[in-house]
Amino acid sequence: MRMKGTEFFVKALIEEGVDTLFGYPGGCAIDIFDELYKQSEINVILPRHEQGLIHAADGYARATGRPGVCLVTSGPGATNLVTGIATANYDSVPLVCFTGQVPLNLIGNDAFQEVDIIGITRSICKYGITVRKREDLGKVMKEAFYIASSGRPGPVIVDLPKDIMLEEGSSQYPKNVTIRGYKPSSKVHPAQMKKALNLLDEAQKPILLIGGGVNVSGAKGELTRLVNDWKIPVITTIMGKGAIDTDSPYYVGNIGMHGCYAANMAVSQSDLLFSIGTRFSDRITGKLSAFAPHAAIVHIDIDPSSISRNIKVDVPIVSDAKNAIRTMISHDYQGDNGNWIKTIHQWNKEKPIKIKREGMAPENVIDLINEIFTEPVVVTDVGQHQMWTAQFIDMIGDTKLLTSGGLGTMGYGLPAALGAQLGCPEKDVICITGDGGVQMNIQELATAVTCGLPVTICILNNNSLGMVRQLQELFYGQRYSSTCTRRRSTCRAGCMGPNDQCPEYVPDFVKLAESYGAVGLRADNLDDAKMVLTRAKAEKGPVVIELIIDKGELVLPMVQGGMPLTEMIIHEEFTEGEGK
Amino acid sequence: MKKRWLSLYVENDVGVLSKISGLFSGKSYNLDSLTVGTTEDETISRMTIGLFGNDATFEQIKKQLNRMVEVIKVVDLTSVPFHMHEILYIRLKHLTGEDKDEALRIAKIFELTVKDYGPADILLESIHAQHRNDDIIKLIRQTFKHLEIVRGGSVAIESISISAR
Numbered sequence: 001m002r003m004k005g006t007e008f009f010v011k012a013l014i015e016e017g018v019d020t021l022f023g024y025p026g027g028c029a030i031d032i033f034d035e036l037y038k039q040s041e042i043n044v045i046l047p048r049h050e051q052g053l054i055h056a057a058d059g060y061a062r063a064t065g066r067p068g069v070c071l072v073t074s075g076p077g078a079t080n081l082v083t084g085i086a087t088a089n090y091d092s093v094p095l096v097c098f099t100g101q102v103p104l105n106l107i108g109n110d111a112f113q114e115v116d117i118i119g120i121t122r123s124i125c126k127y128g129i130t131v132r133k134r135e136d137l138g139k140v141m142k143e144a145f146y147i148a149s150s151g152r153p154g155p156v157i158v159d160l161p162k163d164i165m166l167e168e169g170s171s172q173y174p175k176n177v178t179i180r181g182y183k184p185s186s187k188v189h190p191a192q193m194k195k196a197l198n199l200l201d202e203a204q205k206p207i208l209l210i211g212g213g214v215n216v217s218g219a220k221g222e223l224t225r226l227v228n229d230w231k232i233p234v235i236t237t238i239m240g241k242g243a244i245d246t247d248s249p250y251y252v253g254n255i256g257m258h259g260c261y262a263a264n265m266a267v268s269q270s271d272l273l274f275s276i277g278t279r280f281s282d283r284i285t286g287k288l289s290a291f292a293p294h295a296a297i298v299h300i301d302i303d304p305s306s307i308s309r310n311i312k313v314d315v316p317i318v319s320d321a322k323n324a325i326r327t328m329i330s331h332d333y334q335g336d337n338g339n340w341i342k343t344i345h346q347w348n349k350e351k352p353i354k355i356k357r358e359g360m361a362p363e364n365v366i367d368l369i370n371e372i373f374t375e376p377v378v379v380t381d382v383g384q385h386q387m388w389t390a391q392f393i394d395m396i397g398d399t400k401l402l403t404s405g406g407l408g409t410m411g412y413g414l415p416a417a418l419g420a421q422l423g424c425p426e427k428d429v430i431c432i433t434g435d436g437g438v439q440m441n442i443q444e445l446a447t448a449v450t451c452g453l454p455v456t457i458c459i460l461n462n463n464s465l466g467m468v469r470q471l472q473e474l475f476y477g478q479r480y481s482s483t484c485t486r487r488r489s490t491c492r493a494g495c496m497g498p499n500d501q502c503p504e505y506v507p508d509f510v511k512l513a514e515s516y517g518a519v520g521l522r523a524d525n526l527d528d529a530k531m532v533l534t535r536a537k538a539e540k541g542p543v544v545i546e547l548i549i550d551k552g553e554l555v556l557p558m559v560q561g562g563m564p565l566t567e568m569i570i571h572e573e574f575t576e577g578e579g580k
Numbered sequence: 581m582k583k584r585w586l587s588l589y590v591e592n593d594v595g596v597l598s599k600i601s602g603l604f605s606g607k608s609y610n611l612d613s614l615t616v617g618t619t620e621d622e623t624i625s626r627m628t629i630g631l632f633g634n635d636a637t638f639e640q641i642k643k644q645l646n647r648m649v650e651v652i653k654v655v656d657l658t659s660v661p662f663h664m665h666e667i668l669y670i671r672l673k674h675l676t677g678e679d680k681d682e683a684l685r686i687a688k689i690f691e692l693t694v695k696d697y698g699p700a701d702i703l704l705e706s707i708h709a710q711h712r713n714d715d716i717i718k719l720i721r722q723t724f725k726h727l728e729i730v731r732g733g734s735v736a737i738e739s740i741s742i743s744a745r
Contacts, residue, residue, distance in 0.1 A: 118595060119595065119598065122595070122598065122599050122602055123602055123603070123606045126649070127649045128595075130594070132594075147649060179649060180652050181590075181591060181648070181649050181650055181651050181652040181653075182649045303647065304643045304646065304647065305640065305643035305644050305646075305647050307643075308636070308639065309640055309643075312636075
C-alpha cells in the first residue's frame with residue numbers, strides 16, 4: 001500500500017509506542033500537524049516556546065524512561081531547540097526531535113525559515129539526519145528511536161523536508177534495525193570484572209561511587225541488593241542521587257563541589273573507588289591531581305569515551321550499569337568495612353550536610369517538601385535552589401530527581417516538570433526553582449493550566465541570581481555585578497542590595513500565576529510555607545508558590561573550582577575553634 | 581606530542597566529513613591532514629587522518645570517533661605496517677636557465693616528475709611520504725624564491741607483506 005509521508009509518519013510514531021508528542025506548528029510542519037489532527041492515539045501537547053517544548057519532552061523522558069518526542073517547524077522552531085538538545089545530550093536523555101524543513105529544492109537558497117539544523121546541532125547530539133528520500137523515511141525513523149534510546153541514550157534530530165512528507169511511498173515500517181557503525185555493547189568483560197573484584201577484596205577503605213548511569217539503566221533494585229549484601233559505603237554524584245535510598249545506613253551523600261563533607265573526605269581517603277556510570281566531570285573531581293590520591297579506580301561505564309578521559313583509571317569496564325551490578329551481586333564479598341563506615345559516619349556527625357537553624361533556611365524549606373510529599377518527582381532549575389535540593393531532598397523508593405546536571409540549563413525546571421507530570425500522571429510532581437530560572441520559561445505556566453497539570457511550582461525567591469551572587473560574595477569582593485533581580489535603572493551604582501529600600505520586585509508571582517489561571521501563593525515563614533505546600537498537594541491544577549528566602553544564604557560546603565575536594569568552605573559554626 | 585595516523589571507514593553520506601572535522605575543532609584536537617574518498621563499496625568512504633597528540637589524547641580521539649554512528653571502523657595505523665603517499669605539486673616561476681638546470685637536477689634526485697614546462701616555469705609533481713615531501717619543500721624553498729605549493733594530504737593502506745612500511 002502507498003501512503004503519504006505525513007500519514008506514514010504518524011503511523012510510525014504509533015508503532016513506536018509514542019503516546020505523547022510535544023509539538024509547535026509552523027509552515028514546514030503544518031502538513032504533519034494536519035495528519036495528527038485526524039488521530040487520537042497520540043496526545044499532542046502545545047507548549048508556548050520551543051525551548052520549553054524540548055525541556056518538557058526531556059522531563060517526560062527522564063520521568064518515564066521512554067524517549068521524549070518533539071515536533072517543531074523549520075528555522076526558528078528548530079534553532080529554539082538547541083539548548084534543550086545540548087541539555088539532553090549532556091545528561092544522556094533519549095529524545096527524538098523532528099524538525100520541519102523547507103522543500104529539498106529550496107535547501108541552500110536561504111529560503112524563508114530555512115536553517116541547517118543538522119549542521120548547527122552536529123556537536124551536541126547523538127545523531128542527526130535529513131531525510132532526503134521518501135523511501136528512507138521509515139528506516140530513518142526506526143533508527144532514530146533505536147539510537148536515541150540504546151547504549152548511552154541521547155538526543156537524535158530528524159530533519160523532514162516539506163516535499164518528502166507530501167510524497168507517497170511505502171507504508172511498511174521496518175521491524176528491525178542494523179546500523180553497521182553503531183553496535184552498543186552492554187556485556188561485561190569477565191576478566192576485567194574479575195580484576196576489579198580482586199581489587200575490592202583487598203581494599204581496606206572501598207567506596208562505591210554511583211553516577212547518573214545507574215539511574216538511567218534503572219538499576220536501583222540491583223544496587224540496593226548489592227549494597228545491603230556487601231555492606232559498603234555509597235557516594236553519589238548529583239545525577240546518581242536516588243540510585244539507592246538516601247536513608248540507607250550505607251549512603252553517605254553527594255560528592256563534589258557542593259557535596260557533603262563526609263563524602264568528599266571519604267573519597268579523598270579511600271583506597272578503592274569502585275565507580276559506576278559517572279564521567280568524573282570537573283564538578284565531581286575538583287583538582288584532578290588531588291582527586292582520590294590513595295585510591296585505585298575501577299570505572300564502569302557504557303560509553304568507552306567517558307573512561308580514562310578526565311582521570312586515569314586502573315580497571316576500565318565498558319558495560320551497562322545494570323548488567324555490571326548484576327554480575328557484581330554474584331561475587332561473594334567478605335570484606336569488613338565496619339570501622340571505615342564508622343569513620344565516615346563520624347564525619348557526617350561532626351559536619352552534617354544539614355545544620356539546625358530556625359526559619360526559612362533552605363534546608364528547612366526542602367525538609368517541608370520531604371515531609372509533605374510521598375515519593376514525588378522532584379524537578380529543579382539551575383542555581384542555588386538546585387544544589388540545596390540535591391543536598392537535602394530525601395529520595396526514598398520511587399522518588400525521582402530531574403535536574404540539568406551537565407549543561408546547567410536555567411529555564412529547565414518548569415517545562416521539565418510539566419513533561420514529567422504528563423508522563424507520570426499518578427505522581428506528585430514538584431518543581432523547585434528560583435526567581436531567575438523560572439522566568440526563563442515562565443510562559444509554560446500557560447501549558448500547565450491548559451493541560452490541567454497539578455504540578456507544584458516552588459519559587460525560592462532571594463531577589464537575586466543567587467549562585468553567581470554567591471561566587472561574587474566569596475571570590476569577587478562582593479561586587480554584585482548584574483545579579484540583583486530587584487535592581488532598576490534608578491538604583492545607585494555599587495549598591496550591595498537588595499535591602500529594605502529597594503524598588504518593588506517584579507513580577508508579582510502570585511498575580512502572574514493568577515493571570516494564567518493558576519493558583520498563586522506566597523510564604524515568608526515556615527508555618528505559612530507548610531500551609532501553602534499542603535494546600536498545593538491537594539489542588540487539581542498547577543500551583544505557584546513563592547517562598548521568600550534570605551539573599552545571604554549560601555550553598556555550603558563549597559569547593560572552589562580547581563581546588564582539591566578536601567579544601568571545602570564550610571558553615572561557620574563548624575569552623576569555630578579551628579582558626580579558619 | 582607524536583605524529584599519528586588513523587584510517588577511518590565512514591558512511592558516504594552528506595555531513596559526515598563535517599562531523600569528523602568538527603570533532604577535531606570542537607574538542608581542540610590537533611588535526612594535521614585529512615583526505616577522503618570512496619572505496620570499492622560506494623556507500624563507504626575511507627579517510628586518512630594525520631594528527632599530533634599525546635597518548636591520552638590519541639586514545640580519546642579514537643574513542644570519540646568510534647562512538648559516532650557514521651563511523652564504521654577506526655584503524656590505528658600506528659601499530660600496523662602501511663603504505664602511504666601524498667601528492668605534492670610545486671610550480672617554480674620566474675626561472676633563469678641556470679635555475680631550470682637546478683630544478684631538473686632536484687627533480688631527478690628526488691624522483692619528482694616534470695608535469696609541465698614553460699619559458700620561465702616548471703611544474704613538478706612529487707608522490708612521496710609526507711615527511712619526504714616536507715624535506716623536498718624545505719630544499720626547494722632554500723633554492724627558489726617564486727613558487728606555488730599545493731599539497732594533497734596523505735592516503736594510506738595497510739601493507740600486504742609485513743615488512744613494508
